Amino acid sequence: xxxxELIEYYNKHNEDKRLLTKHANIEYITAMKYIHNYxxxxxxxxxxxxxxxxxxxxxxxxxxxxxxxxxxxHNLKYIEDKGIKCYQGNAIDLSxxxxxxxxxxxxxxxxxxxxxxxxxxxxxxxxxxxTKKYIFISYCMNEFALIYHGFIEGYIENDINNIDDNxxxxxxxxxxxxxxxxxxxxxxxDICNLKRIKIINQDGPTEYIKDKVNKMNDKExxxxxxxxxxxxxxxxxxxxxxxxxxxxxx
Numbered sequence: 085x086x087x088x089e090l091i092e093y094y095n096k097h098n099e100d101k102r103l104l105t106k107h108a109n110i111e112y113i114t115a116m117k118y119i120h121n122y123x124x125x126x127x128x129x130x131x132x133x134x135x136x137x138x139x140x141x142x143x144x145x146x147x148x149x150x151x152x153x154x155x156x157x158h159n160l161k162y163i164e165d166k167g168i169k170c171y172q173g174n175a176i177d178l179s180x181x182x183x184x185x186x187x188x189x190x191x192x193x194x195x196x197x198x199x200x201x202x203x204x205x206x207x208x209x210x211x212x213x214x215t216k217k218y219i220f221i222s223y224c225m226n227e228f229a230l231i232y233h234g235f236i237e238g239y240i241e242n243d244i245n246n247i248d249d250n251x252x253x254x255x256x257x258x259x260x261x262x263x264x265x266x267x268x269x270x271x272x273x274d275i276c277n278l279k280r281i282k283i284i285n286q287d288g289p290t291e292y293i294k295d296k297v298n299k300m301n302d303k304e305x306x307x308x309x310x311x312x313x314x315x316x317x318x319x320x321x322x323x324x325x326x327x328x329x330x331x332x333x334x
Contacts, residue, residue: 103138105298106297106298106300106305107287107290107291107293107294107297107298110287110288110290110297110309110312111222111286111290111326111327112139113309114287114312114313114316114329115139115192115286115329116139116142118220118282118284118329118331119139119143119188119190119220122188122217122218122331123148123187123188124187126149127148127149127187127188128148128149128151128185128186128187129143129150129188129189130150130151130153130178130181130186130188130190130211130214130215131150131151131152131190131192132153132178132189132193132207133153133154133155133175133191133192133193133194133197134152134153134154134159134163134170134190134192135159135192136159136162137154137159137162137163137166137168137170139190139192140152140166140168140170141166141168144167144168150168151168151170151171152168152170152171153170153172153173153175153178154171154172154173155172155173155174157172175191175194175198175206175207175210175211176198176206177210178210178211178213178214181214182214183213184214184216185214185215186214187216187217187218188215188218188220189211189214189215189218189219190220191207191208191211191219191220191222192220192222193222194207195207195221195222195223195224195262195264196222196223196224196261196262198262199255199256199259199262200255201268201271201272204262204272205272205275205276208221208272208276208278209276212276212278212334215334216334217333218281218331218332218333218334219278219331219332219333220329220332221329221331221332222286222327222328222329222330223264223328224262224263224326224327225263225264225265225323225325225326225327226251226253226263226264226265226323227265227323227324228325229253229261230253232291232326234247236292265323266283266322266328269283269330273330273332278332278333278334279332279334280331280332280333281333282317282329282330282331283322283328283329283330283331284316284317284328284329284330284331285316285317285318285321285322285323285324285327285328286316286325286327286329287312287326287327288312288315288316288321288325289312289324289325290325290326291325291326
C-alpha cells in the first residue's frame with residue numbers, strides 16, 4: 085500500500101460526493117441491496133476502510149451497531165460528525181478487535197489500494213478473524229481499467245510497459261489502485277479458506293456509459309437500476325464492470 089500517496093489523495097477527495105452521482109450510486113445501491121439480504125436485527129458491523137462513512141451512516145441510522153476503521157484522518161472527521169464509532173487504522177491490522185467480534189465485515193476500499201497479494205491476504209485473514217459470519221469485499225477489475233482507461237480514453241500505448249503479455253496490469257509500488265481478475269479473487273477466497281455465497285458485477289456497464297446515466301430522467305434511471313439488478317449475478321458478465329462484490333462466509 086502506498087500510504088503517503090493514498091492519504092494525500094483522500095485529503096482532496098470526498099467519497100460521499102462521488103456516491104451522490106447517478107452513475108456511482110449504482111455501486112452503492114447494489115452493495116446495500118445485498119447487505120440487507122444478510123444482516124439481521126442486532127447485528128454488529130465493522131466497516132474497514134470506511135472512507136467518509138457513506139455505508140456506515142446509513143447502517144447506523146437503521147439501528148445496526150456499526151464501527152468504522154479508516155486510515156485517513158481527514159475522512160475520520162466526516163465519520164465522527166455522523167455519530168459513528170470510529171478508529172484510525174488499516175485493514176491489515178485489526179488487533180484492537182477480539183476474534184468473532186462482529187457479525188459482518190465490510191471491505192469496500194482496502195482491496196482497491198492494497199497492492200500485493202500478501203497484503204490482500206492479511207486483510208482478508210484479519211476480516212475472517214474478527215467476524216462471526218460474513219465478509220463483503222469490493223474489488224477493482226483489471227479488464228475495466230484496461231478497456232476504459234487503455235482503449236476508450238486512449239492511454240494504451242503510453243501504458244503498454246505496465247501491462248504483461250496477457251494484458252494483466254502490472255503491480256507498481258507507486259500506484260494507488262490495484263486491479264484484479266476473477267482468478268485472483270478466487271485465489272484469495274481459497275487460500276483464506278472462505279466459502280463464497282455470491283459474486284456480483286457491482287456496477288455492470290455503468291462506468292462505460294456514465295455520462296448517459298448521469299443525464300437519465302427519473303424513469304429512465306429507475307429502469308436502468310432495475311435492469312442492472314436483474315443482470316448483476318450473471319456469470320458471463322462478471323469481470324467486465326469496474327467493481328466486483330464478493331460475499332463470503334466464514
